[in-house]
Each structure stands twice: as C-alpha cells, then as structure tokens.
Amino acid sequence: MHPLLSLSVFGLLLPTALMHVVDSPLDCIPRRSVPSNSNNALLFWEEGVFNYSAMLLREDLDLLVVGAREAVFALDLRNISKKITSVEWKASPKQVGDCRRKGKDAETECKNYIRILHEMMDGKMYVCGTNAFDPACKKMSYVDGNLTLMEPEDDGKGKCPFDPFQRHASIMIKNDLYSATSMNFLGSEPVLMLSPHVNPQSGPIRTEIKSSWLYDPNFVSMASMPDSEKGNNDDKVYLFFSETAVEFDYYSKLGVSRVARVCKGDEGGRRTLQKKWTSFLKASLDCPVPGSQLPYIIQDSYRWCDPSLHWKECVFYATFTSQSHTSEISAVCAYHMSDISKQFSEGKYKTPAPVETSYIKWVTFSGEVPQPRPGACINREATNSEIKTTLDLPDKTLQFIRDKPLMDQAIEPIGGRPLLTHKGAAFTQIIVKQVQALDGEKYKVMFIGTDQGKLLKALHNEEMFIIEEVQLFTPPQKIKNLKFSNKMGQIYVGSDISVVQIPPANCERSSTCFDCVLSRDPYCGWDKVERKCVSISSSQSVLIQDMKGNASHCPDAGPVVEPLTRNIRPGRILKLRCPSPSNLAKLIWKRNGIPLPHSPEDGLLILDNSDDNNNNNNSGSYSCLSVEKSKAGEYETVVVNYEVGISLENTAVTQAQCSGQSHSGLIVAVVVLVVCLVLLLTWRVVKRHINLPCDRTKEKGEEPQQTRDLESSDASEPLAAEKPNNHTNTGDGPCISTVNGIEPPCFPVASLKRVYFEIKFFIF
Known part of the structure; x- marks a missing residue:
C-alpha cells in the first residue's frame, strides 16, 4: 500500500x-x-425453542407476537407468561436435506428461524423465515384465538436472510x-x-x-x-x-x-x-x-x-x-x-x-x-x-x-x-x-x-x-430486540433463550426519600404520607421529585433503622455488612457516633483481642452511612445500625466444652488405634504374612530350589556347611537371633517393617 x-x-x-x-x-x-x-x-420460554428475536406489538389485539425457531407465539400483552396460542413452521425434510448437503449444520442452521414479522393493512401479518437456507414468506391470520399460516408461500429471497x-x-x-x-x-x-x-x-x-x-x-x-x-x-x-x-x-x-x-x-x-x-x-x-x-x-x-x-x-x-x-x-x-x-x-x-x-x-x-x-x-x-x-x-x-x-x-x-x-x-x-x-x-x-x-x-x-x-x-444473553407498548406501559425484551416483560420503573426499590429523589427517575416520586417511593402515574398525593437530585425537601433520611445485635468472642473477628443503596455513594462507618478512618466498602471487620480482665474492647454502637453527592448537595443516610457486645459467658462454656471434648476425643482415638492394631496383626497372621513360632521342618521344605540342588549334588559334604550364625530364615528376610540358646518365635524383620508402615499409613 x-x-x-x-x-x-x-x-x-x-x-x-x-x-x-x-x-x-x-x-x-x-x-x-x-x-x-x-x-x-x-x-416466557418453551422447552426446545430458541432465538426469540422477532417481535411484533399488536396492541389492537392485546398481543405480543414473537417469532422464534420453527414457531410463532401469540402472548398476552398484559402478562407474556400467558401464552394465548402458537403455530409451528418447520422446514420440509427435502429442504433440510438440501441444506445439509450444502455443508450446513442440521441441528443449528438447517432450521426455520422466523426473522420478519410485520402487520399488514388488513390486520393480517406477514411472516418470513430462513427455512433451512431457503427463505420463504407467508401471511398469517389471528382469528378466534388461533394463529394460522396461510398459503400460498412466497419466495423469501431478498426479503429474509438465508x-x-x-x-x-x-x-x-x-x-x-x-x-x-x-x-x-x-x-x-x-x-x-x-x-x-x-x-x-x-x-x-x-x-x-x-x-x-x-x-x-x-x-x-x-x-x-x-x-x-x-x-x-x-x-x-x-x-x-x-x-x-x-x-x-x-x-x-x-x-x-x-x-x-x-x-x-x-x-x-x-x-x-x-x-x-x-x-x-x-x-x-x-x-x-x-x-x-x-x-x-x-x-x-x-x-x-x-x-x-x-x-x-x-x-x-x-x-x-x-x-x-x-x-x-x-x-x-x-x-x-x-x-x-x-x-x-x-x-x-x-x-x-x-x-x-x-x-x-x-x-x-x-x-x-x-x-x-x-x-x-x-x-x-x-x-x-x-x-x-x-x-x-x-x-x-x-x-x-x-x-x-x-x-x-x-x-x-x-x-x-x-x-x-x-x-x-x-x-x-x-x-x-x-x-x-x-x-x-x-x-x-x-x-x-x-x-x-x-x-x-x-x-x-x-x-x-x-x-x-x-x-x-x-446466564447472560445478548438482548436482540426491544419493544415498548404505550398502551400497556411495558417493555418487552427478546433474546436467544426467552422473552422478558418488565415495567419501565420499579419505584419500590427505593426505601428512603433520599434514595428515591437521588435516583432522578421521572417515573417515581416520594409520597410523604405513605412514606414510600411510588409511581407518579398511579398516585394522587403530593410527591417529592427532583431531576437534579435535590433531596433537601425530604422530611428526613427515612425510617428509623433499628439496630441489629451482634456478639463477638474474644480473639475472634466479626464482619459487619452494609449493603450500599447506590453505586455512586460512599460508605462511612461510625462507632459510638465517631467516624472511623478508612471506612471499607465491603464491610467492617472488628478484631477483638481483649480478655476477661480488660475493659478496653471493641463493643459499642456501629452505624453505616451512605453519603451521596449530586449537583444540589451532599446527602447522608443511615443504612444499618449495629449493637456489638462481647460474649464472655458463652465463650467460657464453649471453651470448657471444647476442652472436655478434646480429652474425650484423645481417649477414643487411642482405643481405636489399639483395636485397629490388634485387628491388623490378626489379619496378617491369618493370611500367613507373619509366621507362628518357627517351624523348622516347614522352613526346610520351603527352602529355595537352589539350596536343595546343592545338597543333592554333594551329599558327602558335612553338615558343617550350615549358616555361620544362629539366624533362621523364612524367606522374608533374617529372623531375630536366638538368645542363650532359646529360640524365640520367628517374626521376620521385613514383615515387622511392613506392619509398621501399614499402621502408620492407617493412622495418618
């Protein structure tokens, strides 16, 4: 270039x-x-139906007509969760086959996606769908609570996408x-x-x-x-x-x-x-x-x-x-x-x-x-x-x-x-x-x-x-369609998975006068008599509202917030929650009316390291306040109050219980360990992994083949070719030697090591 x-x-x-x-x-x-x-x-949604992306408001029929994959729905405009009727429109098997042969996916692309919905002058509707990459259009009528697709079918090329x-x-x-x-x-x-x-x-x-x-x-x-x-x-x-x-x-x-x-x-x-x-x-x-x-x-x-x-x-x-x-x-x-x-x-x-x-x-x-x-x-x-x-x-x-x-x-x-x-x-x-x-x-x-x-x-x-x-x-889905009904005063939203109906305002979300006015919502106002945020279209009272966020006319910060009681144990940490009413507000914590430095936004952590003889602890009254600015000023609202006390008696009882439980637990653990050891040794004996007192005859019978060959090849050799010491071998390793001519039971060292490691593994 x-x-x-x-x-x-x-x-x-x-x-x-x-x-x-x-x-x-x-x-x-x-x-x-x-x-x-x-x-x-x-x-509103139906099992197995997706792509609710075409919508038509029929306020004359009190309907929301929704085009989806292989179906058209007529929903109640007042409450879309109520389906009035629906009609299917699927691609023919031949069209699906042609679509697959052209390299398209049969499960996603070779379907009929309704993409166009328009009202005609005679009250009928014009509907177009992709039709397995062979777009087509039809007229549709709504009579006696039923949707009907009418023939003939029009060619949809240039009208609807493939x-x-x-x-x-x-x-x-x-x-x-x-x-x-x-x-x-x-x-x-x-x-x-x-x-x-x-x-x-x-x-x-x-x-x-x-x-x-x-x-x-x-x-x-x-x-x-x-x-x-x-x-x-x-x-x-x-x-x-x-x-x-x-x-x-x-x-x-x-x-x-x-x-x-x-x-x-x-x-x-x-x-x-x-x-x-x-x-x-x-x-x-x-x-x-x-x-x-x-x-x-x-x-x-x-x-x-x-x-x-x-x-x-x-x-x-x-x-x-x-x-x-x-x-x-x-x-x-x-x-x-x-x-x-x-x-x-x-x-x-x-x-x-x-x-x-x-x-x-x-x-x-x-x-x-x-x-x-x-x-x-x-x-x-x-x-x-x-x-x-x-x-x-x-x-x-x-x-x-x-x-x-x-x-x-x-x-x-x-x-x-x-x-x-x-x-x-x-x-x-x-x-x-x-x-x-x-x-x-x-x-x-x-x-x-x-x-x-x-x-x-x-x-x-x-x-x-x-x-x-x-x-x-x-889960989050892309919003593909937005409609507003002036008749119903409702918003209708379409996505791949469902359709949603929502009012343009929900004034009840504001619990205080400050919150209601600072939201600057032209749909909402604060009712001084009812002491709540209400829709201005449904109220006959004198309301407080200001589009610049001037909340100075509010009688107070809202209803009195009753304190919540919380107890903290010595040496423990207590977290006090404070849900912020606004993303634009700053949270301030106060203890006994005195602001705390570096007030956290996600909750106040209290660490109490006092003991029973120290009166200097972190108990007291805690308040979380929301401070929000607007062009008209700065406004402070109490969000939540806490009364924090020290739980000494409960702590002592709990510690005693924990101590008793600890000793009892130790005794039980020792008993269980001994029982497990006995059972393990018994199991090993039964499986003959550990021999009983040495059976010399049996051991000789189990001597390696190499030893027997040597004896047969040199029978004249004296028995002085015995082992140079008094150890006995069972094939698992050297045995414990005799003491003063007295031969103890034969416990192979290798077997004892194996038992030791198995017990150790079992315990830990």
Missing part, C-alpha cells in the same frame, strides 16, 4: 476521533445494579416490504430491496451490485420518514448499517457506520439503472468517542419524533461499539433529522479517482453536478420540469448516481459528541421515551440493551445519568 495513502487515513480519522476530548462525557456508572432475582420481570445468524433489516409501508439482506446462499450479494404488494407485476426495485453501493454490510434498522410536502411523492426510507469503507486505503478492512436513503416513489430508470434505485445515497455517521482512533460501529437505531413538531425535528438515537478489541467502551449518539436530510439534499459527493494507475482513492467531487440533482426524489421542482417519475430522469443523472452514491461529509451527532459513553458490556438495542416529570418538563429516558443481558435506564437531561442497570437474563 502506498505510504501517503496510509497517512491519509489517519489524517481523516484522527481529528474526528480526538475532537471534543476536553468536554467529552465521562464513563457513566449506573447508580443502582439490580440482580436478576430482584428484577420483578415476567418471563443465514439465521446474519443481520438484516426490514420495514413494511402500506403492504410494501422494504428489506435489507442478502440475495444468495453464500451471503455475498447484499441488497436493499422493495417488494411491492399493491403492484407486484412491476417487480422489485433493488440496489446495484457494486462495492461502491454496499460493501460487506451489516444491516441494523430501517425507518420511514413522511417528509414530503403536501401533494408530493418524496417520502423516504432510511437504512442504518455498517460496512467496509471504500474511501479509506487501510492495511486491513476498516468498518464505518452509514445511513442510506431511498425515495418511496422510486421506480428505477428507463435505460440506466433499470429496476434499480435511482435515489440511493449514503453518508457516514460519526460518533467520536474520545481516545478512539477508529470509527465506532453502529449496532441499533431508534427514531423519536414529537408529533407536534415538524418532521425535521425528529431525532435518531443510535448505539455504537468499538471495532477495536482493546476497547470495552460503548456509546450513544443522537442525530437531527434535519442534519441528515441536509447532507443528502445539499452536500457534496465523493468520487473515485485513480492514483498512480494502481489505487483508487475517493476524493471530493468538484465538477458540475447534473440536474435534476442525483439522488433527489421527484418533488414539485422536478414535476415542473416535466419529470413525472424516475423513469423520466436523464441518463446523465442516473450515471452519476450509479458511480457516486457516497456523500462527502460525515453526519455529526448532536453536540458533536456522544450523549453517553459506558465501559463494560457492549450496547446492542435502544428505545427512547419522553416522560413528563412533576416539574412540568419533559425528559428523554433511554432504555439500552447489552450483550450481557442487562437493561440500562438512562436520563437525558443537561448531562447523562444512568438511573439503573437491571440483569434480565441468567
């Missing part, structure tokens, strides 16, 4: 990555961490399906395609198969924008995705985040770009995380619009993760719809330019832009120029857009920096809701899913504040 081109990459990337470092948001820490056993969630683990995106607008997926078995032909329903004979409209259009993309999401003026047909569909950058020359593939746009009224060109998009444009999305030298990669997006405002005031929120394996930081960036629209309608284009006849470098196009503007929808201006449809566009405009679909400038986020950065589990999904607090102001609350099965709840005010993180799945 040319060194100048390599330097140009860093020249483009580094300024973007290092901008706004000084005033960038710090890593946000969730104020509260909620384990899975305390999340108050409702759960690979169940490949990312895709789709949206249905007036029964027209816009889909972004792969067209072939290998996944090497990515497309953004319109499958018309009203006029199917016109055929689909799709992208050109060129790397300058789509280059190894990962599709994320799609959104429709009704941004046309009255009487015009220039509504648009936006596609968010990531792909390999064509504009950077790099040592390896470099990923970039994109947003693309097509016009709903696009019919393709007449001669150039026949049945292809004439309005396809794409631009880079920048989410400059401080300290990162590589672009961050988009994972999900959510369109938020205020119905009372113009469509240009809509905002897209998107989650991003690092493409560097050394970074664990995720981010959320927001983009004004007006900035995105302006880039496509007024921005400059990039164009490929050869360098030294060997390289293609993308540079800013500085030539004349043809009219009508390439990529523009057929608006009022085009209509006045006798261009009624895209079929009337001149070839010059179409050739330009075919070669140069990439915009020159990246779209910057609101404020030029991420709204939120967080180190830890990678962000996956996001939804954003607007909540009106008690002060009359409206606040944005983000619900962010992670790849570790956690749901983060963050407040977007003057600064980002993560209210809590809730563990939804155990």
